[in-house]
Amino acid sequence: MSTIEKAPAKGKTDKKPAVTNISGSVAVLEAFLAEGVSTIFGYPGGAIMPIYDALYDYQEKLHHILVRHEQGATHAAQGYARSSGEVGVVFATSGPGATNLVTGLADAMIDSTPLVCVTGQVFAHLLGTDAFQETDVINITTPVTKWNYQVTDATEIPAVLAKAFYIARSGRPGPVLIDITKNAQIQKFDYEGYTRCDHVRSYRPAPIVRKEYVAEAAKLINEAQKPFVIFGQGVILGKAEQEFIKFIEKAGIPAAWTVMGLSAIPSDHPLNVGMLGMHGNYGPNVLTNECDVLIAIGMRFDDRVTGRLDKYAKQAKVIHLDIDPAEVDKNVKTTVPVWGDCKETLPMLTALVEQKVYPQWLQKFKDMMKEEEEACINPELNPTTEAMTMGEVIKTLNELTGGDAIIVTDVGQHQMVACRYAKFINSKSNITSGGLGTMGFGLPAAIGAKVGAPKRTTVAIIGDGGFQMTLQELGTIMQTEIDVKILILNNQFLGMVRQWQQLFNDKRYSFVDIASPNFVTLASAYKIPGQSISKREDLKNALTEMLNTKGAYLLEVMVGKENNVFPMVPQGCSVAEIRLK
């Protein structure tokens, strides 16, 4: 069935593109098709009904996934964007539908995830009248969007959506929200086809690469005795994983990752020395304050990575590769800024650096890893306690998946443990809420991640607290039959806060003792099979059953109630003051 009705032929239109008379709603969906969108996460409502009505005729081409809450739609779209590398698309209605997007937008903004969210809005003539389900969504979302725009006239829709997709995916990606009043959705107009946007005069996605900076950076690297690479999600967003590996391999430089950069290079790469930051590895943290040249690639020196800034890498010359000029010098003073897309700058740098190895320097990382293994890693992965640890669950999962799965995590202790111990062989495999730390991210993000990479095993590792924040999305999993493996690591506490209360508030456990429902029964209400285990001897079989079950599965593993994540850089301390216990 044709969804676009042909306009009556007008006189001499030979030279002009074919003009059709369509509604604003159809124009939205045509824009999606032209942008290669295949999946929409959304929830209908009054003010977006015309778009949903048009969608009825596009069901074959545009797969709409009905979520259970609009926040779930944004996180699912984030998971989709992160596993597929494409733009995640969301529909929501006005008022409460739109305000429910805010957490996901904020999360996507701080973690640079490309989203295009389309919200319905009341009729243009009702704007500002406190109409039913009217809210000022543009102003509410301004600080948490890369760009937003309100459409009140259907003729604007093709160009505005073209701009929205261009802005969302180009440069440093981010969320874009387009608010469309109901009259514009209904309004018919002469549609001349869709032109993708590739330039906005007031917007520069990437700064021009300056060769002299690259040369200066190469010079510093070639002169270095103890160079150290730290990298973030920029490598993944820039699709520059291969360029990155070539660079560190030629220059022979040890590389450590931020939580957002995890999985950009395989876990077992000889130059991968581990995780940075508050719960990162011992060596990378301590040696940040010992290296002589610190090369930061596609990362933004978040406070969870740097610890106390005035004691961070003060001895080092800093080279910062970033696509966003505003990141240079924002937190850490840079010696040489290499502005640009690292897909472009890394090969230039690789060409200029000398082939080198730093065996003694690399040995230092290995020695410190040994220390950490004895103090933290072995007790976590091979515990002698009766209660299970989160680490051993992850370790067993690694053995079963071979590091091939997409690991989606929520926020808290389990997130840090998963990031520390999960093994990866493919990029775009670690999906987590890094910057915003959004509890409740995991389950909906896993839905999106699976849809974005349907052939890959997707495991959502979630705590008992975070799971209860967005568990309504079990309904989405049930209805859409999404093959997500849900692994709840239940310590019967809001564990991360409890750990802080134990360490810094004299064990005053203030409101961290959280009760949970029977998760297995809950899942079964949604027709999702599952089981709960608390004994070590059941772990491997339970995980195997989870992975082998066709379709979604929920496995709850009861772990030690008061286990802590170590090492830890206490807040306000320098990275060199990292504690092993």
Added chain:
Amino acid sequence: MKQEFTVTVYTENQIGLLNRIAIMFSRRKINIESLNTSPSEIEGIHRFTIVINEVEEVVKKLARQIEKQVEVLKAYYNTNDEIVWQELALYKVPTDEIAEKVKVERLLREYGARAVVIRKDYTVFETTGQREEINKLIAVLEPYGLIEFVRSARVAIIKASSGFHSKLKEFEKKEPGEDVIENEYLGKGDQVFTM
């Protein structure tokens, strides 16, 4: 040390942009002392002139964050030495008081003020200048019953600027030239790389 900075922002003319820019200050708890939006030397391009009291390091970062906004073309920041700036003020005073007690002509000359409206019941003076000059006239008029006073936001011209025309041409190209990508490191490699 905190000092007065004037931030000049060249932007597209779009609804909502004022909010987008204003919240970048409020998010960092920086008070905007004065804010003016107006057309610029180029049709269709707007110009924000924003005055704040801050340390240079903060202003520098803020200017970059502002420039990052999609509809912002360019953000500059300048100290008072680097700009020519003016504010405009209006003063409403009772005409009979002024006529009787103050020699109006002398007043106008001394403070560079002029009478905009003279009615039986009130007179409106206008003066253009910098903060101190405007404040001085308030002090003079207050004893005579200043009925209303209003001062405009600052408008400022950057002394070193050669205008935005050539830059806009670069912005309109798909691959803008280096002129547009200017930054504090540009052409100062020696200084930068030795720190």
